[in-house]
Amino acid sequence: MECIALGAVRGGLGLGLGLGLGRRFVTLRRLENLSPNRTSDLLRAQDNRRVGVLTTVTLLFVGMGPFFGLRYYQMGIPSLSYSVLVTMIVGVVVVVWVRRGGNAATGGGVVTGALLILLVYSNWCSGGIGDPNFGWLYVIPVLAALLVDARVGWIFTGIVFMLALLFWFAPVYGIEIPDYVPVELQREQSLANRLSAIVAMGVMLAALAGQQKHARGLLERVNNELIYEMNQRTEIQARMVRSERAASMGSLAAGMAHEINNPLTYVLGNLELLQGYLSADQSESTNSNRQESQLMISEAIEGAYRVASLVRDLKTFSHTSEQDTARVDLARTIDRAAKMTSNEIRHRAELEIDCPGDVWVLGNQGRILQVMINLLTNAAHSIEPGASETNAIRISVSEREGRILLEVSDTGAGIDPDLIDRIFEPFVTSKAVGFGMGIGLSITRNVLQAMGGTIEIKYSSPQGTAFVVTLEPFDEDTSNSELEKPSPGSRVERKGRLSVLIVDDEELVLRSLAASLAHHDVVVEIDGREAIRRVVEGDFDIVICDLMMPKMTGMDIHAELLRQCPDEAHKMLFMTGGVFVKEAEDFLSSVGGRWVEKPINFGELEEKIWNRIEAIPGGA
Incomplete structure (x- = not known):
């Protein structure tokens, strides 16, 4: 009955170990889910898991170890009793070391090795492969995998396999394995042997279940981290788009000021002249003065509308919703981009535009304008100023296979052959240091992809470069325009006083x-x-x-x-x-x-x- 009791105690230890590991894994998974989604947190969680399993195993063994040692001492095996005591001490020392900053994997390997040595010696003292403890050897590889990693688990699997063969073949080759278990307890020993094997299987199943839950937790963590990183990347991309837009605004500011100040010059001049005419003696007013006044008024109105148009273009470029898509007049957008970059282009090249007036695409007007400004600015910067009559920047629009093709070419210096394969990557630029961050083309590609478009290099050589952009044409059937429409039968006569x-x-x-x-x-x-x-x-x-x-x-x-x-x-x-x-x-x-x-x-x-x-x- 003593062996049965010993087997029951071992069974309780095994069941406690298995359930303890399972609960520990669930707890760790919950704790890990509270941490930020970072790779360093995953590694830290892995170490915490090892420390938790190591602590659980050691505490359970320390709790049950004194009973084992006492029973072995009473059975006349004091050396085995002392081995249990030494293994307990090793386990406690290792746990204290690990919890004070020691390597958890190393500590787990030491405890697993100590338990393996104890079990081997226990089997040697109690009949070898027939010992009830022999079933516990099956737990060692699983424990090694949990405390260290799968590779070490496989190593311990090989060690246990070799030990099992040695114990099996030892009697065949005349090696006697002592059995200190009393003869009168042999029958109970057989039952304890079977119970121990069942418990060992239970421990493995419980431990594997806990490991599976932990692995599922790690997968959830990795998935959450990927989602977080994707959201972060989207946010960073949006910030880069805004940053590039702001940078473009800065570089275009001088040109826009020039375009605004020119019409303001004759608007203000004409108004001051008109003020002088009105303050003068009306009897001196002649028909010629009246005609001149009418002309000045017309010029002032035209100049004011020109300024208003420039401001509206600038507002479209600087402030636009990132997601909204609608019908975009491509010819009008190209004209806006040309006006906004005219100061960059005029001293470097002639701008040639070949775009039909009825081309409509589906997209975001502000973003398409940003793409055009980026491409025109890059084309202008590839040409040295001072020879505009011998250089050209060309924009051509055509339709092919249900897509709108927009080609921007220049006669500039081309792209460095070493960079051409990476030109759409962030921070890759052929410009001199201080003349660009190298994110314009990367943002251009991302912006176009978000609208279902593409961009690629058609060719690049020392004689020039050409980029081809494809855009989705606008389909009248898919329009969801919210422009107000008259109610049926509500057409009213557009005259009378309101x-x-x-x-x-x-x-x-x-x-x-x-x-x-x-x-x-x-x-x-x-x-x-x-x-x-x-x-x-x-x-x-x-x-x-x-x-x-x-x-x-x-x-x-x-x-x-x-x-x-x-x-x-x-x-x-x-x-x-x-x-x-x-x-x-x-x-x-x-x-x-x-x-x-x-x-x-x-x-x-x-x-x-x-x-x-x-x-x-x-x-x-």
Whole structure:
């Protein structure tokens, strides 16, 4: 019965070891999931797992070891009893060393080796392969794999295999293995042997189950880390796009200032001359002066619209939603890019553009503009200034196999052959140090890929370079344009007087708009709260409201009217001098085409007013 009791104790130890390992793995996995998703954390978690398993094994052995030592001593095997005591001491010392910063894998290897030596000696003292302890040798390779790694587990598997063969063949070759177990306990020994084998299998299964849970936890960790890294990469890419856009803005600033100052020169000059004419004696005014005044007014208007167009192009480039896609006029976008880079190009090459006027693509206008500016700037920088009449930068657009092809070529110095295969990688550039970070083409490729486009080098040589961009053509059937459309049967006659309320915080803007809409009944208001009161108490056909005002924004007025009188809120048309916050951008997207940009083209404003009137059920 003593052997049965000993087998039961060993069985309890084995079951406790297996369940302890399983619980330890689950606990570690939960703890690891709380850590940041970093590779160093994964390695640290692996070491923590080893330390946890090592501690669990040592504590269980130390807890049960004294009983083993006592039983062996009572059975007349004091050397085996002392071996148990030495193994306990080794285990405790190793655990203390590891927990104070020692290498967990090394400590695990030492404890596994100590247990293997103890089991071999135990089997040698109690009959060899027939000893109940022999089943515990099967646990050693699994323990080695858990405490160190799979490679060491395989090594211990080979060692245990060789030991099993040695114990098996020892009697065949006349090597006697002593058996200190009393004869009267042989029957119980046989039962204990079987119980020990079953327990050993249970330990392995429990340990493997725990390892599987731990492996699943590590896979989840790696998966979470990959997701995190992908999100980080997307964010970094977006930041690089914005950074490159800002850098391009800086390099284009001088050229844009030149393009704006030129028309401002004759706008201001003409206005000052007109002021002089008006202050002069009217009797001295001649027909020639009147004709000259009319010409100066026309030139001033043309110059002001030219400045407005440049500012609008700059705003499109600098502030655009990263994800929105819509129908983009490619010819118009190329023209904008050409104007914005003209100061970079004019002293280096002639710009030749071959683009039909009816080419529409699906994409993001600001991003396509950024691509064009990057390509034109790179082309210009590849040509030394001073010989513009002998160099050229060419833009050609064509259609092939259902795709729009845009080719940008130059007669510059070409790309270094050593860099051409890596030219789309970040921070690869053929420019001199200080003249570029080498991220423009990388960003260009990423931007195009996000819109379903591509870019590749057609050729590069000392005589020039050509890039080919492919874009997705716009399909009318897939358009989801939110431009407001008249309600069925709501077409109204576009004549007659309308009752119009104009809300803006700038008195000069109010005065100008009121004068331009003098053919309607116009009321102006500078205060948002008062404007709401007027709308609620009055009966206006249309409400024209500035979007961004200091005290109460157009968005606030719209929200309040939606709460008090929703029908009046639908009559609102918004004006904006620029959208600089996400809230305003989202709001304009939600109201479709119900807004106009400042400076306002009064013909466009009149068109927008009647479109809004026709879109309201019932019309004016």
